[in-house]
Amino acid sequence: MSNHSIAGSQADDDLNGKAKWLMAFVFIALCLLVIRLFYLQVLMGAHYDDLAQNNRLRILTVRPPRGKIVDRNGLTLADNRPAFNVVVVPEDLENRAATVRRLAYLLDRDPEEIDKAIKSGSGKPYEPVAVARDVSFDAMSRVEMELYSLNGVAIEATAERDYVDNGLAAHVLGYLGEVTKAEIDKHPELDYVQGDLVGKSGVEQTFENELKGVKGARVVEVDAKGRKIRIVRDVPPTSGRELRLSIDKRLQAIARTAIADKYGAVVAMDPRTGEVLVMVSTPDYDPNMFLTPIAPESWQQMMEDPLHPMENRALRGQYPPGSIFKAFMCIAALESGTMTPEQEVYCPGKFYLGRHAYRCWQPRGHGRVNMISAMEQSCDVYFYTLGMALGIDTIHDYATRYGFGSRTGIELKPESAGLVPSQDWKRRRFHKPWMQGETVLTSIGQGYLLTTPLQIATGISAVVNGGHLYQPTLLAGGRPVVKRELHIPEADTQIVRAALRAVVEGQHGTARSIRDTMFSIGGKTGTAQVARGMISKRSDASDIPYELRDHAWFVGFAPVENPEIVVVALVEHGGHGGSITAPIVKDVIKGYYFLKGLKDEQLLEKTQ
Secondary structure, three states: OOHHHHHHHHHHHHHHHHHHHHHHHHHHHHHHHHHHHHHHHHHOHHHHHHHHHHHHEEEEEEOOOOOOEEOOOOOEEEEEEEEEEEEEOHHHOOOHHHHHHHHHHHHOOOHHHHHHHHHOOOOOOOOOEEEEOOOOHHHHHHHHHOHHHOOOEEEEEEEEEEEOOOOOOHHHHOOEEEOOHHHHHHOHHHOOOOOOEEEOOHHHHHOHHHHHOEOEEEEEEEOOOOOEEEEEEEEOOEOOOOEEEOOOHHHHHHHHHHHOOOOEEEEEEOOOOOEEEEEEEEOOOOHHHHOOOOOHHHHHHHHOOOOOOOOOHHHHOOEOOHHHHHHHHHHHHHHHOOOOOOOOEEEOOEEEEOOEEEEOOOOOOOEEEOHHHHHHHOOHHHHHHHHHHHOHHHHHHHHHHOOOOOOOOOOOOOOOOOEOOOHHHHHHHHOOOOOHHHHHHHOOOOOOOEEOHHHHHHHHHHHHOOOEEEOOEOEOOOOOOEEEEOOOOHHHHHHHHHHHHHHHHOOOOOOHHHOOOOOOOEEEEEEEOOOOOOOOOOOOOOOOOHHHOOEEEEEEEEOOOOOOEEEEEEEOOOOOHHHHOHHHHHHHHHHHHHHHHHHHHHHHHHHO
């Protein structure tokens, strides 16, 4: 074979080899293309279809208006008003840093605050994130003028919560706040997303499911810049349910005016149903302030405020009841047969237990007193004597029957239980035996005994209504819930009512300054000692540091013969119940009759 033939054969072999490599490369390339197409079309088809659709169609969540909250007469306590939020769609932002800086300038906000809001979104690229809530008209106008150049930014019309009377019933209504990640994770079935507002306290929290409504959806077509072109489909939201409370808004305002700038609580209740007509706690706050993000330092300052404006003193504050407890001592005496109404005790101004003298509030004493006159003048020696005859465990038994030492079960949370001491309680708590002197103190509502204003209202309601211990409620029109039937004989009820009436209408009554010729009032003053040895002989107590002054109580009810309203007022470190809290209670009772008269006149006009 010639060299030329050999060379040609080698050339053919090289060509064949290169052709095979080329075919192999083409085959591999085709395989990779097929695999890639399979990945894009089959495995990732839904994802890219979603991206494509979102480039043209967006599904926007439409938040529902929150349910309206009204009082027992249909007057508005919390409603909704039109508002505007500035929202950002993260995926549509072309230059995030520049957009954040521009929005911060237009809204007069900190850029870090806006950037943080964007980062806190749901993580879905096309889910709008609110970076500024309830902006002013001027701020909205400034943003609107630049929307064309702010890709990914939009103005969202929404319904904002409106507490129409600011802080009038703040502790009852509660407030709203942005849902936390923990709340979203805990309740996935509630369809919460970052930015939603939820109830954080009060009835807003308790009835969150009823008030929040059901979200709607809106499908909109957008252009390449994410700007809305038209609405393709609209599924309207369902508004939250209207909530009717037992609170009487006008009477609440009267009570709030009556307590003025004092710190304490006022509770009014219908003793025939357990419906709460008034619940005031002072100092209070404006729930509207929480509708926009509150600065961390402002929140911390509020939480550390020594006056605790966020605390509902009506059901969270725990105080010695003082002489108000004497009404329950009388019931215990009558029911147990320990003392009759006519039985007298001599009060020389002191009660001796061994060598120790327990003083009556009246140093010169009250002389001979029976149950009614002892209540009328709030004679301590009479009740010291009665307490020793009853014994601490009997006192504990009767007090707990009337709801002391346990939560009332009202819809609001959290609620304090208070404390009713006993021999067993002290052994468990302090590993020490009960002392007789402690029984003496408990018999006039001092010592370890602690109650809340709501417990007092509930317990006194049962005393004057014949023994029906109702569970207090903030909902109007429901069926009354009787927690316990105490079966007080009518004769005993009449005696205690007469004793409480004497406090106001008796010649020596400790609250005779509030008697009124237009209607009958029964009641009881209470001065609860805060620090032993700090009872001032001066009516203004100006010689005692404020935090050591006595708490002032008064509980009243009307009319005496067939009670329709029970009112409790507490003023922290207020001093004497007869001069400080009794006028507050009288104002509320007068307001009740005035409003009832207006209602009766309106009904009369409709029937004519």
